Amino acid sequence: MNEIPRDLFYTKEHEWLRCEDGGIVTIGITDHAQAALGDLVYVELPEIGQDIDEAGEMAVVESVKAASDVYSPISGRVLTVNEELADVPEKINSDPYGDGWIVRMKPMNNIDESRLMSPDSYQQFINDLED
Amino acid sequence: MGSKTILFEKHNEAGARIIDFGGWDMPLHYGSQKQEHQAVRQNAGVFDVSHMTIIDLSGEYVRAFLQYLVANDVAKLQDFGKALYSVMLNADGGVIDDLIIYFISDNNYRLVVNAATRDKDLAWIKNQAKSFNVIVNERDELAMIAVQGPNARQLAVDSIAVEHRDAVLALRPFYSLKAGNMFIARTGYTGEDGWELCMPAAEALEVWDQLISRGVAPCGLGARDTLRLEAAMNLYGADMDESVSPLESGLNWTISWEPIERDFIGRAALEKLRNSPDRRRFVGLLLQDKGVLRNHQKVVVQGIGEGEITSGGFSPSIGRSIALARLPAGDYDRATVEIRGKLLKVRIVKTPFVRNGKIKIDIEG
Structure with a gap:
């Protein structure tokens, strides 16, 4: 079974979002996403300082199988990117919610939680996909 | 729901991610495609390739038929058991499929063709075979397991009937033999040493379990693809198909131009392209x-x-x-x-x- 931490928000595109101190958010892809992609071999990261719109392309993750876009769950500015993924993309496989984070952003607006999924909704969403 | 090989439940039990491949439900990987890949390069891996199509040809004129059907020349097959890789072309010189031909005996040959091209291959071969009185017999009751890697033969030999082990271990690359119920060929699609084993489907279950218990890694189609790509072995439908010539697909080495009298299907089209500066x-x-x-x-x-x-x-x-x-x-x-x-x-x-x-x-x- 795929892990779905209780303290995160989720999207239908299988991204997760964590609200950190200071109004910053960390974004990555879910355990379900990494398992579906298979071994990751390359991650294309955005530029620091880049502004990205909600649902805009934020990163590209490439596995042995295919390339997949990662979309930003919010509008905001990229503060930092996980540079380690350039050399060790498989961190996303081994620790998707920890060392495998992808970007930290400063949101443009207050986070509208109604546009994101709770852990329970995301679990239900995955269950429905697998049926 | 696609077709399932006899080993389908084994794949599920081993936690395989299943995908559709040419109408078959096949394992993509069992957790990590990269680890499966490395297992084959460094030790041994086992692939269920039972979805592939095995076709036995027999008849008095079967050799002449194959000399017409495929671009490589089965005249190269002088010893029983020897295998030959070839393409099968249409009249325009496009590739219908690639295949391996095993020389079983004077009037008997075995072909292994791709799974996704099964229907068109069988129709084509049967149609061409008519005028040669060749009997075309698909062996879909057989399962096929490929065990590949530097330690593959050593780890697999105990699955072969005792009285055949010495002969099987003595098989040279690109040779095959019949060992009881098993047909064993020292061929593969990974760039490593190993065997491909054909056997009655029910017997494949035990062989699979034995290989796994000896530490041979179950490997899916994902690893099979990265292994064959590293070995620069063509994949039908990606590297070549009916719209391209084998001469533009890195398969020049599989075309037998001599003797010039041999008229195989597609030859005239290939001759035209052969010396073209635009090739x-x-x-x-x-x-x-x-x-x-x-x-x-x-x-x-x-x-x-x-x-x-x-x-x-x-x-x-x-x-x-x-x-x-x-x-x-x-x-x-x-x-x-x-x-x-x-x-x-x-x-x-x-x-x-x-x-x-x-x-x-x-x-x-």
Whole structure:
């Protein structure tokens, strides 16, 4: 079974979002996403300082199988990117919610939680996909 | 729901991710495609290839028939058991399929063709066989297991009936023999040593379990693809199909031009292209930058023209991305590949990329 931490928000595109101190958010892809992609071999990261719109392309993750876009769950500015993924993309496989984070952003607006999924909704969403 | 091999439940029990492949529900991987790949390069892996189509041909004129049906020449098969790789062409010289032909006895040959092309291959072969009085017998009751890797034969030999073990261990590369209920060939699709084992489906269950219990890694179609790509072995439907010539697919070495009297299907079309200055190249590419080459990406050769990647991916052995590509004629060894709007540098390298556990290309340079 795929892990779905209780303290995160989720999207239908299988991204997760964590609200950190200071109004910053960390974004990555879910355990379900990494398992579906298979071994990751390359991650294309955005530029620091880049502004990205909600649902805009934020990163590209490439596995042995295919390339997949990662979309930003919010509008905001990229503060930092996980540079380690350039050399060790498989961190996303081994620790998707920890060392495998992808970007930290400063949101443009207050986070509208109604546009994101709770852990329970995301679990239900995955269950429905697998049926 | 697709067709299932006899080993389907074994794959499920082993936690396989199942995908559709040519109408078959097959394992893509059992957790990590990269680990499966490395297991084959360093130790041994086992693949369920029961979805592949086994066809036995028999008849007095079967040799003459094969000399007409395929582009390579079965006259090269002088010893019983010897295998030959070939393409089967249409009249325009396009590739209907690639296959392996095993010389069983004077009037008997075994073909192994691709799963996704089964229907059209059988229809084509049966149609051509009529005038040669050749009997075409599909052996879909047989399962097929490929065990591959430097330690594969050593780990698999105990699954073979005792009285046949010495003979099977003595098999040279690209030879086969019948050992009781099993047909064993020292062939494969990974660039490593190993065997392909054909047997009655029910017996495959036990052989599979035995191999797993001896530490042979179950491997899915994902690893099979990266292994064959590193070995620069063509994949039908990606590197060649009915719209392209084997001469533009890196398969020149499989065409038997001599004797010139031998009239195989597609020969006239090949002759026309053979000495054409416009004949496209089929090459190996090594990506110089980070990123991943993928099928159908555009290759730009500065001042010459454009081509396309036919199969690309990440090479676990090299740690970089590699590809096979069809490119315009010309004398050059650098090109660029368009990935998401950017042109990334690639170098043309002599294939195979990897063979018998060793990297064969110059990575620097």
